[in-house]
Amino acid sequence: MDETARPLRIPPQTFVYADKHNVAQLVQSMLCSLVIDQPDDPISYLIGLLQRSTDDVPRVMVLGPPAVGKHTVAKKLSAELRAVHVTEGSLLQYRSELSVHAEQELSEGLLVGLVQQRLKEMDCFHRGWVLEGIPQTRLQALSLQQGGVIPEHVVMLEAADDVLMERSCGRLVDAITGDIYHRTFILPDDDIIAQRLEKGRSLTDQQRLAKLHRYRCEVTGLKSAYQHVLKVIDSDQPHVDVYQQVLAFVRTRQRSRTPRILLLGPPGSGKSRQAQLLSETYGMVDVSCGRLLRSVAAAGSSRGAEVQAYLDDGRPVPDSLLLQVLEERLSRPDCTRGGWILHGFPCDLQQARSLQESHQQPNRVFFLELTDDVCLERLSLRATDPVSGQSFHPVTRPALSSEVQHRLKTRPEDSTESVTQRLKQYRVHSAALQSVYPEAIHIDADQDPHSVFEAVASRLTSE
Structure with missing residues (x-):
């Protein structure tokens, strides 16, 4: 080599x-x-x-305790997605078609095997599937995972035990379609359907409680097995609302992609702090435009000397030069491999358009929203450590030690007059920036930094 x-x-x-x-x-x-x-x-x-x-091929599991509404949701969902609706009953029929005695109760191992076989059939392969009430245990979940049954979405419906017991008692079934209704919660709009409803299979209260107890013993294990693709939905609300929440979740897509995050917001909204938290948590590169320009100027290159001339005179660096510096930094291997968080740029419509026309378009844009009064309060109390360059605040981010506290300095740009002017400038351009990024996510920044971080982090992977 x-x-x-x-x-x-x-x-x-x-x-x-x-x-x-x-x-x-x-x-x-x-x-x-x-x-x-x-x-x-x-x-x-x-x-x-x-x-x-x-x-376009859904892979969905609908789980939950007895009488929570799994069948109603799964059947409607499979019809809407044009996916194959797979239930334990349909697996018994499938087993019968394979010339096996269907009268026997499905053992745990046999159930897993039948699921694996059924989901490999061409209809499931091409149309996708909605698996109702399976797996029932963590062991089944792990066995399915090992066998290649990997759902993209897992919906877990939940309700209190007393609600579930009440629903179990009032269960009604359409003998023709198999649809499930309830004399209190869900009644058909069609009178003909209402007339042919029959009382569902009757269990004693003791049997119902036993099935519910078995589910409660397994639910924690099921959640842990599917924690990265799981959505828990409260089923104790109108079934139409429950279904809409399920459908909205199933229509989201989880993507594995290199994060290129743009943080926008008024001065004092916490962009630098959020960039730091994201960098520390996920290993992305924190790219502050102002800090990057100072770093390039200090490097002593020909481009750095050009940047330094503007900084010395207090003039803004031209967009053409700034974009060259920015593109060079974002093209380095650490950014292309681990992703980046950019803040401090763009500041106006032209800069935003230039960034969009470059090879470094962001794939996640966040606006940190904060009122001018709160921004002014935050910045006027902010002080900077001349040694580390970090900013501190007596309320939201106090200095780490008395030594750091004593050397803190207030920057001229954090004066009331300067901050007020910068806020006015941001408000002038904010509408134009939002027009360039209409799908940006708006986050309430008037919270503690870690709450803001959780709101940002929760939106990094969803479509």
Whole structure:
């Protein structure tokens, strides 16, 4: 190997393309399917996967205790998504078609095996599936995962025990369609359907409590098995509202993509603090535009000397030069591999458009919203450590030690007059910035920094 050869530098536009077209997600999904299924002809198998529109194929589990409404939600969901509705009853029928005695109760191992077989059938492969009430235990969940049954969404319906007991007693079934109703909670609008409803299979209160107890013993394990794709929904509300929440969740997509985050907001909204928290938690590169310009100027390069001239005169660095500096930094391997958080740029419409036309478009944009009064209060009390360059605040972020406290300085730009002027400037351009990023997420920044961070972090992966 030639040790003098330069390391391979992947052009930044490659990452933009891969991110835009979900290449990483596609490769991960194909590799996972290949390892699990281990087909005899892997090339033909992969071609088949590529010919299938995987983004439109749902893989959903609807779980919950007895009488919580799983069947109603799963049946309606499968109809809306045009997916195959798989229940324990349908598995018994499938088992019968495989010439096995269907009268026997499904054992845990047999249930898992039947699920694996059923979901590999062509209808499930091409249309996707909604699996109702399975798995019932953590052991079943782990066995399904090992067998390659990996849901994209898991819905867990919940309700109090007294509500579930009441629903169990009033269960009504349409003998023709199998739809489930309730004499109090859900009644059909059609009088013909209402007339043919029959009382559901009757269990004693002791049997109902026993089934409920078994579920409660397993629910924690089920949640932990699917924690990354799980949504718990309160079922003790109108069934229409429950279904809309389920549908909204199932229509979200979890993407594995390199984070390129843009933080916007008025001065004092906490952009620097949130960038620091994101960087520390996820390993992304914290790119402060102002700090980057000072760093480039101090490096002594020809471009740095050009930047330094503007800083010395107190003039704004021209957008063309600023973008060169920014693109060079965001193209480095640490940013292309781990992602970045940009703040301090763009500040106006032209800068935002220039960023969008570059190879470094953000894929998540957050506006940290805060009133001018709160911004002014935050900044006028802010002081900076001349040694570390960090900012502190007596209320929201006090100095770490008395030594740091004694050397803190208030910057001229944090004076009331300067802050007021910067706030006015931001408000002038904020509407234009929002027009460039109409899908940006707006976060209430009038909270403690960690609450704001949790709100930002929760929106990093959802579509």
